Amino acid sequence: METEETSTRLRYLNASAYYLASAAPETSRHLMSQCNTLMFDSEIEQTDYRRRQVCGACGTIMTIGWGADVQLTSLRAKQKQKKRKTKPKIEKTLPVWTEDSKEMVYTCGSCTRETRISVNSVKMPKKSVSRAAFATIATKHVPSPAQEVATLPGPPVASASSRKKAKKKNGGLEALLANKKASDARNTCRGLDLMSFMNPT
Numbered sequence: 001m002e003t004e005e006t007s008t009r010l011r012y013l014n015a016s017a018y019y020l021a022s023a024a025p026e027t028s029r030h031l032m033s034q035c036n037t038l039m040f041d042s043e044i045e046q047t048d049y050r051r052r053q054v055c056g057a058c059g060t061i062m063t064i065g066w067g068a069d070v071q072l073t074s075l076r077a078k079q080k081q082k083k084r085k086t087k088p089k090i091e092k093t094l095p096v097w098t099e100d101s102k103e104m105v106y107t108c109g110s111c112t113r114e115t116r117i118s119v120n121s122v123k124m125p126k127k128s129v130s131r132a133a134f135a136t137i138a139t140k141h142v143p144s145p146a147q148e149v150a151t152l153p154g155p156p157v158a159s160a161s162s163r164k165k166a167k168k169k170n171g172g173l174e175a176l177l178a179n180k181k182a183s184d185a186r187n188t189c190r191g192l193d194l195m196s197f198m199n200p201t
Contacts, residue, residue, distance in 0.1 A: 006038065006042050009038065010035055010038060010039065010044075013031050013032070013034055013035035013038070014032070014035050016028075016031050017029075017031040017032040017035065017059070017061065018061060021061045025060075028059075028060075028061060029058055029059040029060050029110065030059065031059070032054055032059030032060070032061065033058065033059035034059075035059070036054070036056060036059060048117050051106075051115050051117060052104075052106055052115070052117065055068075055108040055110065055111065055113055055115070056113070056115065057108065057111050057113040058108065058110050058111040058113070060108050060109065060110040060111070062106055062108055062109070062115075066109075068106055068107060068108055068109050069106075069107045069109070070104060070105065070106050070107070071104075071105050071107075072102055072103075072104055072105075072119075073102065073103055073105055074102050102118070102119050103116050103117060103118045103119060104116070104117045104119055
């Protein structure tokens with residue numbers, strides 16, 4: 001169980017080991033080994049990130065290309081048969097790994113210990129769509145000709161205010177025309193004299 005005191009000591013050992021990794025590698029390995037032991041005694045599980053960074057055997061801080069090597073390997077299915085003399089043959093099948101199952105192998109440069117971390121790539125199942133289902137989906141999204149006609153926009157509906165304005169405008173034009181006709185009639189009457197009513201001989 002991790003307590004505050006244990007957490008403080010783990011942080012101190014881990015930071016000191018990283019600080020002395022290049023200047024004093026042996027001291028760094030000793031401090032990191034103490035840190036690993038304290039984690040094991042406190043039942044603290046190490047993460048994959050820490051397993052990639054620190055050797056669990058000697059405490060070496062594994063830096064790829066300097067103190068550690070890494071390679072990617074594929075896992076293959078293996079089957080073993082166990083034979084017994086007094087009992088019939090029993091087949092023991094190991095867990096089957098897919099072709100995409102891989103693991104990273106980190107090799108410590110100090111003690112040559114290998115740390116294996118699996119990196120399985122899971123394939124998502126493909127959903128197959130039948131022709132009938134595809135046709136059903138297509139018909140749902142294609143509107144019929146009647147629906148297309150129904151959805152066409154109709155003529156714009158004039159609002160009440162616009163109708164009033166048009167009516168008022170028409171009334172004004174009619175009044176102007178009536179006034180013009182009356183004015184023309186008066187001018188015509190004024191221009192007539194006695195000679196206008198006499199027939200030419």
